[in-house]
Amino acid sequence: xxxxxxxxxxxxxxxxxxxxGVESGCQNTCSVMDTLKSxxxxxxxxxESISEDTLLHRDLQxxxxxxxxIALGLKRTLGVNMKLESRQDMTLAQICNTVKYAIxxxxxxxx
Amino acid sequence: xxxxxxxxxxxxxxxxxxxxxxxxxxxSETLNLLFTVNEIDHCQSANNSHQYYAVCFATKEAVGxxxxxxxxxxxxxxxxxxxxxxxxxxxLYGKAxxxxxxxxxxxxxxxxxxxxQHVLVHVLAL
Numbered sequence: 315x316x317x318x319x320x321x322x323x324x325x326x327x328x329x330x331x332x333x334x335g336v337e338s339g340c341q342n343t344c345s346v347m348d349t350l351k352s353x354x355x356x357x358x359x360x361x362e363s364i365s366e367d368t369l370l371h372r373d374l375q376x377x378x379x380x381x382x383x384i385a386l387g388l389k390r391t392l393g394v395n396m397k398l399e400s401r402q403d404m405t406l407a408q409i410c411n412t413v414k415y416a417i418x419x420x421x422x423x424x425x
Numbered sequence: 426x427x428x429x430x431x432x433x434x435x436x437x438x439x440x441x442x443x444x445x446x447x448x449x450x451x452x453s454e455t456l457n458l459l460f461t462v463n464e465i466d467h468c469q470s471a472n473n474s475h476q477y478y479a480v481c482f483a484t485k486e487a488v489g490x491x492x493x494x495x496x497x498x499x500x501x502x503x504x505x506x507x508x509x510x511x512x513x514x515x516x517l518y519g520k521a522x523x524x525x526x527x528x529x530x531x532x533x534x535x536x537x538x539x540x541x542q543h544v545l546v547h548v549l550a551l
Contacts, residue, residue: 378486378496379444379447379482382482385458385459386447386450386455386459389455389458390451390452397500399495399496399497401497
């Protein structure tokens with residue numbers, strides 16, 4: 315089943331459904347990238363602009379509202395708090411790695 | 426008279442419809458990444474909820490600019506806007522508060538206006 319980011323998405327890529335309490339190890343780069351990709355598609359970013367090497371700000375020219383939309387989408391879908399404002403532009407692969415690290419941290423830290 | 430040296434200035438223009446789309450798409454818990462509980466409560470109870478959310482969002486951007494860092498290293502919900510008529514009282518928490526302290530900011534003056542489905546927020550750090 316594909317977890318939709320919002321009802322406007324009709325041509326987004328599919329991704330594994332992820333619950334908030336993500337089990338350690340169930341998130342591979344591919345599924346996090348699929349989630350990120352579907353969020354970007356929902357913002358109207360053309361699919362051909364989206365690759366692992368794509369730089370979030372330089373290549374996609376996102377404004378602050380769009381950056382927030384991505385952060386909120388990641389929080390709702392994967393349960394991670396991501397801050398995309400940084401001094402250095404990040405590639406989509408780097409964002410995925412940061413998300414995976416945050417998921418791993420949240421599943422290993424004591425409640 | 427106390428000499429009030431201007432330590433920072435921030436301006437932001439935010440389209441109301443963009444914030445409306447964002448707010449309508451997410452639940453309060455998710456929005457909490459962006460807005461404080463007080464902001465959500467205040468905006469939800471306002472007549473023009475989307476406009477108030479846009480003011481809160483633009484305030485965070487404008488305060489970030491006045492702090493000289495933008496929102497790098499500061500969480501969105503560490504900057505809180507309390508809207509009173511066309512004035513805004515700014516409350517800072519955590520890293521935003523620390524940055525204001527570093528910049529020796531003791532007081533904020535902030536106000537907002539709207540035109541053509543946008544809000545403009547203007548803040549002065551003193």
